[in-house]
Amino acid sequence: MMGWIVGAVAATFLFLGYLGVPLLPLVVLTLIIAAVTFFSSTSGGRLGVGKKETIQTNESVPNLTFDEIGGQKRAKNELIEALDFLIHRDHIDAYGIRPLKGILLSGPPGTGKTLMAKAAAHYTDSVFVSTAGSAFIEMYVGVGAKRIRKLFTEAREMARKKKKKNAIIFIDEIDVIGGRRDGSQHREYDQTLNQLLTEMDGLSSEQDVRLLVVAATNRKDMLDSALLRPGRFDRHITVDLPDKKARTHILHLHLHTKPLSADVKIEKIAEETFGFSGAQLESVANEAAIYALRDEEREITQHHLSLAIDKVMMGEKTDREATQEERERVAIHEMGHAIVAEFVQPESVAQVALSPRGEALGYVRHHPGSDRYLYTREQIEGQIMILLAGAAAEQVVFGNRSTGARNDYERANQSAQLLIESGLSELGIINPDWIEKSSLQAEASRILSSLEERTIHQIEQHRHVLERGLYLLLKDEVLQGDHFRQLLAQADEWVR
Template identity: 60%
Template sequence: MRKWGKEIAIGFALVFISFLAFIGVNLAPFAIVAVLLVALFLFMNMRGGITVGASNGRNNPSKKPTFLTFDQIGGQDRAKQELIEALDFLVRYEEIRKFGIRPLKGILLTGPPGTGKTLMAKAAAHYTNSVFVAASGSEFVEMYVGVGAGRIRDLFKQARSQALKEKRENAIIFIDEIDVIGGKREGGQQREYDQTLNQLLTEMDGIYSANTPRILLIAATNRKEMLDSALLRPGRFDRHIQVDLPDKKGRKHILELHADNKPLHHEVNLDKVAEESFGFSGAQLESVMNEAAIYAMREDKEFVEQRHLSLAIDKVMLGEKTDREATYEEKRRVAVHELGHAVVAEIVRPNSVSQVALSPRGQALGFVRHQPQQDQYLYTKDFLEKQIMIALGGAAAEEIFYGGRSTGSTNDFEQALNIVQTMMKSGLTNLGIVDVQMVTKEELMKENAAILEELMDKTKRQLEEHIDVFHHSLDLLMNEEILSGEQFRRIFCEHKQLPA
């Protein structure tokens, strides 16, 4: 009976409407009321769908979230440990109450994109056996005044009701990109943003008005400096956890997790992949494994090989190979430019060049692949100056061979300028220890120009001293389009310009 109830009701309604029409009743008022009721029903459904989100499909609270464990998240051992310690205040509630400890109200996860902040929030819900309700900061932004504040209220209300329905003592609310609604209130924002933030602060103040369900707010952002101070103070977000890019050990762990469902060749060395992917986030490492599998499938290979992983790293860094066909002169200029980077790199850091290629990828017409770097967190003035020289090597080579530069050096100059800015902030220039914001633009530009001109002259001198290596490498690169690091160093040794 339950199965056919809907069909019986529709059939009865149609028969009833036909009967009214047969006896001459005017159906126009009934039709208008029916249209209004349907419109109201659809509007309420749309409003309810936007207000709340569960972890899978944020706009569908009826969907059960897929929980993760902390063991399934790689590369964040320190951040995971710090988060687990904070969550223990929720898990061991009775124990901490004996000591008069106030439970945490909020945890803020900060760090670069793709480092696993959302995954850690889901794992936190599983660890604490909590209801998990998620939303994005953009869902609270609306042109109508008061809508954002209302959605904040609905979010907390739904977390409580869902916890009671599932008979759980805890609920975790996760707000991604909280900087959208939690920005500093300095008069530059609209009143709607302020109302939404004020409502969030009010809800956080009243989180523990009742014993159960206990609510913990977890938020994520990669722009912590944009957040309002009222949101960051103790009693609101009590813990600030930095989720950084993974180190080599963490990168290998992440690669192993994503390699579980992929047929890797027995000769694949994930240690080497972890070294070559220096500076990659967890999302980029997942993309590397996925792209490597795609390369293997394209070639109808049974297993993913090491070269597929190397190609995948190049693709994630630079983009897919393109079909651009450059003229001979343009191709030669690109070869000169890339060899400029390679020669300088090999001079200032011997054995650092892994490959020089002329194959276009993304917006790059050629590229130099360097040997894996060691994880490094402190940089000296000498190290940064050598990095600038490597970046300027392409433009310096073009000036030596062609008497001028091209637009191919744009990204190189951006990289060099960023390094100079880092040196200034770190007190590694002639300006000394200064607040960069208090120095005039003229002084900054003068010091910036002095550093780059000095290093450009030094780079040119180094290249001119190795001009024979340049000519022999250029001929080989133009013919084969790819020059391996071993071939490149052999040319150096033949001309007795580097020790064998």
């Protein structure tokens, strides 16, 4: 087709040239028309002509079921109850219940919000249309609103084509277009949000295709109140980080197809991954398999899973070469963390390592123990002491400190702030906004100075453990938790 067009244009130019018509203006005009046509067709119709705009979709009903999603028992039950309103229409009519129009899934990244939306489509036998909030943001006013209208139209058409009665529209990152309106945002943002609200208000159970909007965000506090009110997103479901039982379930799901050694204890891996999301747990399983492949092992061992946890938590080992002086300082620093960690929470140290990983030159991996969501003053103070112990050990051995404690100090200050704002400091129950910053800083400094004295005292009592640990870390680069506790036990016997 293109060849015929080029041939016709060339023949036309030859004929006009034969007649004596000036060709330069025609050539310029032809090039302009060709450029406009090309850019319009390759920009997805951004200029209003050319290629049809597309939205990321999945025309078939997803095969994913709720049973295939690890953990999230409470969130799944809440979502299933809401979906039953869509399925059992006669029941809700009998009770005069208004059908739900929208469900908002909120929670940290990687917790399975998208998976929950796909499982919802499978559960309700609905076509699934997915997109992200960023797909609607353009510099041209009105484009985002047009795409919202198109999204709802395509969902209905797709359901009719597949002969389905229901369709689920999933909008990820809804905070991008649904942020609070304060008059300072771009007009395009407001028009896009207004169009979404209009489309949701127009949803009715009397339509031949029933639409349900499912949205996900990890910043619910930023959403506009117009989105959150009843009649739009009626159900707000929190998809939180999994607890120990849920982590065990998720690990079983991701590891059951992999060749596991008999020594693998999934419950132990679940204990060591407190705070991990479902996506991170999947990565642990995958990285463990990669480590086994590297070692040319036929089965994944507990050691491979332990390495995978370290990689997901702190990154891959690096080729960064430290000087002998730096290695000694890092070893002493990490041994300080480990000594105080055992004092604060016995049996908590899993490993002390002197190998660069991610941004760290060394690290201590802890057994977090049972999941904990509330903390006492003593527990927070213990965490602060662990954070201060690295620099304290450097001070005891070398007589000075390094910049390696910068991140420790930042986290220690945050913990001191938590003590103050929770009413657990000497200031008592306060409103931080009513107190001068200098007073808050003075109280934080008092807390940190007092705990630092206690930390240094603990380090000095176990100085010979520092020296022995230094030798072992420089020699083997890794000191396992059980071996480390043997050193502490021997030191306590010498003291007695």
